[in-house]
Amino acid sequence: MLAMKLIGIDVGGTNTRVRVADSESMEVADARLRTRDWLSPAGLHDQEGAKALLSRAYELGADRLAALTVGAHGCDSEAQTRAFKEALQRHHDGPLLVLNDALLVGPAAGFTDAVGIIAGTGSNVVGRTPEGDPVTAGGYGWMIGDPGSAPGITRESIRAVQREHDRGHRPGLLAVRLMEHFATDTIDDLSLIFTHRASIHRWAEAAPVVFTAATDGSRLAREVIRAAADELAISVGDVLARRAKADAVVAAGGVVTAQSLLQDELARALADQGIDLPFVVLHDEPVAGAIALARTLI
Structure with missing residues (x-):
């Protein structure tokens, strides 16, 4: 040749x-x-x-x-x-x-038929049927979906902080860090600033704040990350249920490769879904x- x-x-x-x-x-x-x-x-x-x-x-x-x-x-x-x-x-x-x-x-x-998880600027889960046809789940965009993506993590963190505020709780660690990042002093102003001139990159830039808060002990931040992993694992199950061939589940993308906490939560969530394929972070x-x-x- x-x-x-x-x-x-x-x-x-x-x-x-x-x-x-x-x-x-x-x-x-x-x-x-x-x-x-x-x-x-x-x-x-x-x-x-x-x-x-x-x-x-x-x-x-x-x-x-x-x-x-x-x-x-x-x-x-x-x-x-x-x-x-x-x-x-x-x-x-x-x-x-x-x-x-x-x-x-x-x-x-090095896998032939892996189900792929992307969690970076966007997120989705993709496999292929035995006939070679793609099977996808998630990936519906940074404003409404893309769990585990950088903008998705930030969006869900803002929502979690808002729910705590509505219950009458004082701002916790995650709320304080997000207010610092977006340069505001109240949850109401945080919501306004967050949605003002919204863009995928502006939301994505705040995702490391959430992971740092989780590492520093924020229960709420960990719950957001855990929920994102659960959604991605459910999407893997959906793809497998639609006849995707799989010899492994391989995750890639800037968020999952940089954040060991999301990696650990994904491994846990896949096991919770009864998915016993090898899990590899690329x-x-x-x-x-x-x-x-x-x-x-x-």
């Missing part, structure tokens, strides 16, 4: 990782770029955005004939995946696989899974 270039791309909500590898030597070249710098407001199906993304891979030494796998946050349905693939095919002639970014984490960890880059899948295309 002649050596050829492999392209792996991992499109996250905040950052996009591009890797080009030689199929024989496996020497790699990497680039990281902000997703918003190439992704058009029109979405993944936008032709110019796809062209800008691929141009970064070509700058790393690949060409239009390279085997390419792209895992993308936002490819949550067959229609979304097909639209993104068609946009990429306008600018790339080699073999191409497009799938949800959560499906990269299993191959990156500490390699998920883009490694994109390269592994690109190799299967040649």
